[in-house]
Amino acid sequence: MLVAGAGGHAFELLDILISEGKTKNLYFFDEINPGEVFQDRFPIIHTEEQVKSYFEKDPFFILGTGNP
Structure with missing residues (x-):
């Protein structure tokens, strides 16, 4: 899965994704x-x-x- 963003809100989403075991092939996008x-x-x-x-x-x- 691609997370569009790599700041504070993305960090909060990462916590959820980790707790749901959804970190396989996890990438972040930050231009x-x-x-x-x-x-x-x-x-x-x-x-x-x-x-x-x-x-x-x-x-x-x-x-x-x-903003989270």
Whole structure:
């Protein structure tokens, strides 16, 4: 699954995803910040091309932007 966002709201969603055992192939999307991993564990992708490539393998996503 791809989480669109890699900030505070995404962090709160991560807690839920971990508790539900949904961390297999979990990626985060952040086109603004340069980090490579989210919470020292999950890859962050940064470009629209990477998102398109990811969606070819897994079309599931959740929005993790905004204020928690």
